[in-house]
Amino acid sequence: MSVKVKGFLKDVGGASRVTAARKNAIETASAVPDPKDPIRELADLLHPAKMEFIVESVRDTSPTAKVFRMKSADGHLPVFQAGQYVNFRLKIGESDLTRPYTISSAPCDARGKDGYIEVTIRRNRPYLVPDWFFENVRPGTVLQGNMPFGNFYYEPMRDSKNLVALAGGSGITPFHAMAREIAYGRMKDVRLTILYGSVHHSDIILGEELAAIERDCPNVKVVNILSGDDAWEGEKGFLTRELIEKYSGEDPTYLFCGPLAMFTMIDGFMKDMGITRRRFRRDVLNQPADPTKIPDWPQGNEQKTWKIRVLRGIDETVIDAAGSEPVAVALERAGIPVDTHCRCGECGYCRSKLLSGEIFVPEFGDGRRMMDKEFGWFHACVSYPVSDLSIKINIM
Numbered sequence: 087m088s089v090k091v092k093g094f095l096k097d098v099g100g101a102s103r104v105t106a107a108r109k110n111a112i113e114t115a116s117a118v119p120d121p122k123d124p125i126r127e128l129a130d131l132l133h134p135a136k137m138e139f140i141v142e143s144v145r146d147t148s149p150t151a152k153v154f155r156m157k158s159a160d161g162h163l164p165v166f167q168a169g170q171y172v173n174f175r176l177k178i179g180e181s182d183l184t185r186p187y188t189i190s191s192a193p194c195d196a197r198g199k200d201g202y203i204e205v206t207i208r209r210n211r212p213y214l215v216p217d218w219f220f221e222n223v224r225p226g227t228v229l230q231g232n233m234p235f236g237n238f239y240y241e242p243m244r245d246s247k248n249l250v251a252l253a254g255g256s257g258i259t260p261f262h263a264m265a266r267e268i269a270y271g272r273m274k275d276v277r278l279t280i281l282y283g284s285v286h287h288s289d290i291i292l293g294e295e296l297a298a299i300e301r302d303c304p305n306v307k308v309v310n311i312l313s314g315d316d317a318w319e320g321e322k323g324f325l326t327r328e329l330i331e332k333y334s335g336e337d338p339t340y341l342f343c344g345p346l347a348m349f350t351m352i353d354g355f356m357k358d359m360g361i362t363r364r365r366f367r368r369d370v371l372n373q374p375a376d377p378t379k380i381p382d383w384p385q386g387n388e389q390k391t392w393k394i395r396v397l398r399g400i401d402e403t404v405i406d407a408a409g410s411e412p413v414a415v416a417l418e419r420a421g422i423p424v425d426t427h428c429r430c431g432e433c434g435y436c437r438s439k440l441l442s443g444e445i446f447v448p449e450f451g452d453g454r455r456m457m458d459k460e461f462g463w464f465h466a467c468v469s470y471p472v473s474d475l476s477i478k479i480n481i482m
């Protein structure tokens with residue numbers, strides 16, 4: 087065996103020089119701790135832990151959707167990518183809730199002293215949080231939350247320049263942000279084709295805004311596909327494999343954003359078309375209102391009520407939990423704050439420890455690491471109780 091003495095001596099010499107430098111720094115340092123931490127300050131600027139947003143305006147963008155424009159109370163909006171979301175923290179009745187909403191305006195809109203962000207919220211049936219927004223949020227309302235979150239954005243190192251967006255319902259919002267960013271001349275040479283499925287013409291969200299972008303910007307194309315509007319002269323029916331292929335062009339990267347039911351269908355097309363995961367990215371916006379539609383659902387669980395013993399710091403509470411709702415919703419209903427962001431099993435913010443009992447985790451929402459599964463960790467936003475449980479959650 088040969089030993090490289092020269093390299094070894096160099097390392098020892100280097101190490102002793104560092105030691106001397108450290109010694110000198112310690113000897114000459116102030117005894118009073120320096121409260122400034124430039125790395126911490128930079129991290130806070132990029133990702134503030136808490137923000138206040140002041141609503142500037144509210145406007146209709148369809149009979150069922152409103153656009154809420156807001157500024158940051160301290161004048162600073164962190165840098166974000168088109169497709170990312172803001173997480174609002176709300177107190178509705180007894181419940182402390184968090185809800186994600188995609189920033190539907192472009193990153194460019196947020197820059198400068200008049201910079202703003204917009205979120206577009208749909209209420210096509212009674213909902214908890216959209217109802218609250220529609221009825222309570224006015225110009226001047228102050229909202230709590232933080233941003234930016236999510237990895238549903240164009241990444242030039244990974245994605246091709248031909249983006250094909252597959253959207254349903256409020257899933258149009260990230261693509262509106264991307265379309266605006268392209269129209270501003272950002273996302274250089276990227277072409278965006280949006281295939282947007284709705285029932286009636288009146289269900290189309292941000293339709294006029296997108297039509298205006300399309301008129302001015304040759305790199306953005308919008309195809310509305312309506313399933314229940316006989317008077318519609320454009321593409322009719324559902325978003326099918328044939329339609330996807332018709333508008334795909336060369337070397338597409340597919341981006342899906344919409345409800346779970348639509349995702350299940352599109353995912354099937356992508357598999358049939360031989361599209362790899364790398365070329366098909368997704369953002370699923372909600373858990374199904376009817377959990378019995380979830381593949382492998384434990385039959386009859388939707389009619390049961392379970393007890394959950396919740397350990398939180400030194401607190402211990404026992405709550406009721408409907409078998410039809412994820413554990414996070416049971417906690418929110420009981421007024422126990424739980425830190426959720428993506429609410430689809432992906433980000434891990436709601437990661438909790440299962441001390442005893444059984445849960446059902448739908449395959450599509452199981453974003454846990456292998457070791458987490460092994461050692462009883464679960465994501466409360468997508469896990470349903472199927473027995474009485476004992477769990478430990480983080481203090482928010």
Ligand SMILES: Cc1cc2nc3c(=O)[nH]c(=O)nc-3n(C[C@H](O)[C@H](O)[C@H](O)COP(=O)(O)OP(=O)(O)OC[C@H]3O[C@@H](n4cnc5c(N)ncnc54)[C@H](O)[C@@H]3O)c2cc1C
Nearest residue numbers: 181186187188206207208213214215256259371418419428
């Ligand atoms: C990344 C991401 C981005 C999104 N972006 C958008 C967007 O741009 N625009 C948009 O419109 N939507 C968006 N959504 C969906 C949005 O976050 C909401 O889920 C949606 O507006 C429906 O509101 P809700 O959750 O209150 O719905 P609901 O279906 O009314 O409620 C959700 C759950 O809360 C339960 N619940 C009912 N009452 C209570 C109570 N008192 N306390 C606690 N829980 C209760 C319900 O039973 C249900 O299980 C996005 C979702 C994700 C994951």
Ligand code: FES
Nearest residue numbers: 427429433434467
């Ligand atoms: S909130 Fe993201 S995994 Fe639960």
